[in-house]
Amino acid sequence: MDTQKIARGAAITALYVVITYFLAPISFGPIQFRAAEALTVLPIIFPEAVPALFLGVMLANVIGGLGMVDIVGGGLVTLLAAYVTYKNKDNFFAYLSPILFNAFLISIYLHLLFDLPYWLNVIQIGVSEAAVVLILGVPLIKYLKKHF
Numbered sequence: 611m612d613t614q615k616i617a618r619g620a621a622i623t624a625l626y627v628v629i630t631y632f633l634a635p636i637s638f639g640p641i642q643f644r645a646a647e648a649l650t651v652l653p654i655i656f657p658e659a660v661p662a663l664f665l666g667v668m669l670a671n672v673i674g675g676l677g678m679v680d681i682v683g684g685g686l687v688t689l690l691a692a693y694v695t696y697k698n699k700d701n702f703f704a705y706l707s708p709i710l711f712n713a714f715l716i717s718i719y720l721h722l723l724f725d726l727p728y729w730l731n732v733i734q735i736g737v738s739e740a741a742v743v744l745i746l747g748v749p750l751i752k753y754l755k756k757h758f
Contacts, residue, residue, distance in 0.1 A: 615656075615657075615658045618658055619656075619659065619662035620662070622649060622652060622658070622659050623662045623665045624666075626646045626663060626666030626667065626670060627646075627669045629645055629646035630644060630645075630646045630670035630673075631670065631673060633645055634673060637674070638674040638675065638676070639724070640720045640723075640724045640731055641734055641738075642734075642735070644738070644739075644742065645742060645746065646666070647708065647712070647742045647747075648742050648743065648746035648747040648750055649747070649750075650688065650691060650695065650743065650747065651704065651708065651747040651748070651751050652750075652751075652754075653692045653693070653695040653696035653704075654695060654696070654699040655699075655754050655758060659692060659696075660692040660693055660696050661689075663688050663689070663692045664685050664688055664689040664692065667684050667685045667688040668681050668682070668685035671684045671685070679719050679723070680719070684716060687711050687712060687715045687716055688708075690715075691707045691708040691710075691711040691712065694707040694711070695707050705743055708743055709739045709740045709743055712735055713733075713736030713739060714732055714736075716731075716735055717731035717732045720735070
C-alpha cells in the first residue's frame with residue numbers, strides 16, 4: 611500500500627468514529643440511525659476502505675456500551691459487508707450488501723441483548739441502514755466518482 615492509501619484508510623476510520631461519536635444518542639441500540647454507515651459504500655471506489663471500516667466500526671462500538679459482542683460482531687459484519695461491496699463494485703449489490711448484512715446479522719445479537727423480536731430488529735436496522743446508504747451513501751459515491 612502506498613502512503614496515500616494508508617492516509618485515506620486512516621481518514622475513513624477516523625471519520626467513521628467521529629461521526630458515530632458525535633451522533634452517539636442515535637447511533638447505538640436496537641433502534642438506531644447510524645449516519646456513519648453512509649461510508650460503508652466507499653469500497654466501491656477505495657479498496658483501503660475495507661479494513662478502514664472494519665477498524666472504524668470496532669473503535670466506534672467501544673463507546674456504544676454493548677461490549678465485546680458489538681465490538682467484534684459489528685466489526686466482523688462490517689468487514690464482510692465491505693468486502694462484498696468491494697467485490698461487487700460494478701453492480702447494485704455493492705449498495706445492498708451493507709443493508710442486508712447489517713439487517714440480518716447485527717439483529718441476531720441485538721435481539722438477544724435487548725430481548726426484542728428478531729424480525730422487528732431486522733426491519734428496524736434494515737430500514738435505517740437502507741435510508742443511510744441510499745440517501746447519504748449513493749450521493750457520496752456519485753460525488754467521489756466525479757471528483758476522483
